[in-house]
Amino acid sequence: MARPIVRWGAALGFGALWWWAVLRLALAPDAGVLEAGVAAGGWGLSLLPVHCVPKARAVGAVDPRRWARAWRAGRTGRVAAAATTASPRRRSDAGSMPW
Incomplete structure (x- = not known):
């Protein structure tokens, strides 16, 4: 029960401090660096993302073990079959014009 009370108290305290600084900057001619900071x-x-979830619970997140498997496959030389599904590169004499 104490955790929500502490969180709300901290949020209200920091909110009041912020409003004090903003109002002092707007209304007091002697406001300075402290209020601006x-x-x-x-x-x-306020620009921080507040709707963050752990990566394991995120929808569409890639399993970290998948990256580890791909990394290990690349180091052992099994890259073509294990880590990528990219198209093969075109040969240099294949030409680039459609005619």
Whole structure:
């Protein structure tokens, strides 16, 4: 029960501090670097993504073991069959014009 209370208290405290800095910057002629730093820092935090989930739970995330298998296959020389499904490269004498 204490965790949500602490989180809400911290959020409200930091929110009040940010609003104090913004209002002081807007209204007080003697506002300085401290207020500007607090206001810019709070605005920068608002740009962080808040809808993040762990990679294991993300929809469409690639399993990290897949990358490890591909890396090991590349180091042992089995690259063509194990790590890639790319098209074969064109020969240099194949030409590039359609006629």
